[in-house]
Amino acid sequence: MTSDQLLSGYDYTLPSELIAQNPVTPRDHSRLLIIDSLNTHVHSFFYDLTNWLLPGDLLILNNTQVIPARLYGRKATGAPVEILLLEEKDHNCWLALVKPGKRFKLGSEIWFYPFDAAPNSPHNILKAKVIDRDAATGGRLLQFHVPDDQSFLGVLEKFGQIPFPPYVNHSEALPSQYQTVYAHEPGSVAAPTAGLHFTEELLGRLKAMGVNLAYVTLHVGVGTFRPVEVEDITQHIMHQEWIELPQETVDLIRETKAKGSRVIAVGTTATRTLEGAMKEIKEAGGDELAAFRGKTNLFIYPSYQWQVVDGLITNFHLPKSSLLMLVSALIGRERLLALYAEAIQKEYRFYSFGDAMLILPSAVI
Incomplete structure (x- = not known):
């Protein structure tokens, strides 16, 4: 068994003062760590996302809305x-x-x-x-x-009340600040936090430069924040989550792939929707991405063979979490932990109201 398969391999120490209690204002002034190749990365800000995406790129956004749960x-x-x-x-x-x-x-x-x-x-x-x-x-x-x-x-x-995560315990944030600006489908008990950095103005600039937007729905539930409790992570069973991948998003993904452009998921929830839909379709006998509405319990960790996603925008995640394992599957566990160590040294803000990473396809292992 390798370190990639051990729960202890995904541990790190985070100073409590780096757990973000409030979002930055405006939303897109959070910091952004860009991983742009197999051996380089750059420190920037989220409002500069337009400098790193290309015309023809497709951003996949989770349009779920947090309910007063x-x-x-x-x-x-x-x-x-x-x-x-x-x-x-x-x-x-x-x-x-x-x-x-x-x-x-x-x-x-x-x-x-x-x-x-x-x-x-x-x-x-x-x-x-x-x-x-x-x-x-x-x-x-x-x-x-x-x-x-x-x-x-x-x-x-x-x-009801909008539920902030348990580690956000002395926040002055408004409930509206725990919703994405494109939240549309009620059903989540937690926000798809990578999307919290987008403003209407930034989305407008991205569309103006030729970046396309498409939407999926994953209602965030217990599967997202349930801890991994077995040392051999291959034995962990994800709780099923409800997802919807609409036909118009499938069409845009196919067009993007056909042109040789990039499909970049905004958040681990959008990632699990795309890859989870592909898993369920294959298990039902299909061989290509199609519209899907149902449940998936896909667990992504290193050695996973990616089917749809080329790149990822994501926040900084808790130690030993399934979300940390998902990102490790994209760029490698050791590299990700080294990037986290540098982010801690540079005092990035972590977790739901914290800063973000952009992992570009050239950085993917």
């Missing part, structure tokens, strides 16, 4: 409860992480109140019942009781 409520006993929604399993039935989880038996009821309502008002209560456990996540299945004339997402706007 964190709710605070009380049990019938009055005990406080915190809920993080992960994934809709059925109509108004959601898999959720529950705190404190051990006390939630089947049949337990939770009452939620909107922030601006009187606590005892019977007209401002959202109820949920625990109907099952989920062994894979340690979560609970919650059946919410939603009035027939209302949608669950509409109710969430009243009762």
Whole structure:
């Protein structure tokens, strides 16, 4: 077994002060580490992305929208409860992480109140019942009781909050700053953070110079942030995530490849959508990329054979995470850790509200 296959091979030490608590303003003033060949890299800023992309390049963006997935409520006993929604399993039935989880038996009821309502008002209560456990996540299945004339997402706007990651614990960021400017399809419980750096103005400049944009959807759930817990990473099983690859995006990818231009994924979620769709299509007997709507549990780590993606825009990821392994599969684990060490030395900002990397095809192993 090589170091590339060991969880301990993806560890590094990050000073806590480099964990970004707030995004930069404007969004595109974050720093950008460009990896442009097999042995060189350049330090720049995200607003200079136009200097590194070429006419005919295709950026693939994840247009998912973060929902107000964190709710605070009380049990019938009055005990406080915190809920993080992960994934809709059925109509108004959601898999959720529950705190404190051990006390939630089947049949337990939770009452939620909107922030601006009187606590005892019977007209401002959202109820949920625990109907099952989920062994894979340690979560609970919650059946919410939603009035027939209302949608669950509409109710969430009243009762829920946009959930920042747990390491963003003293932030002044607005909920809107945890959405991409092109967020369109509600369903994520976390943002596709590589896309947070784009402004409307930057997207306009990219389109004006001939860079094409296309969209996919991956609703970020537990599969993205679930830790890898086995030392032999080849034994890790990714949680399935729902993805959609539309036909117009497939057409643009084919046109881009036919011209010899580059397909650059914006973020690990866009990457998993493209490569995951190809995996599912091949397993169903297909041999070329096509429109896809469904679930995938693709886990990308070194030795992975890339099918669609040529380059990548991504943030700096947590130690021992599946996201770090995905990026390592593109440029190599040792090189990536060396770049992280340099980024730490130069005080780059890490994680969701942090800085970014651009990995160009000439840098791909």
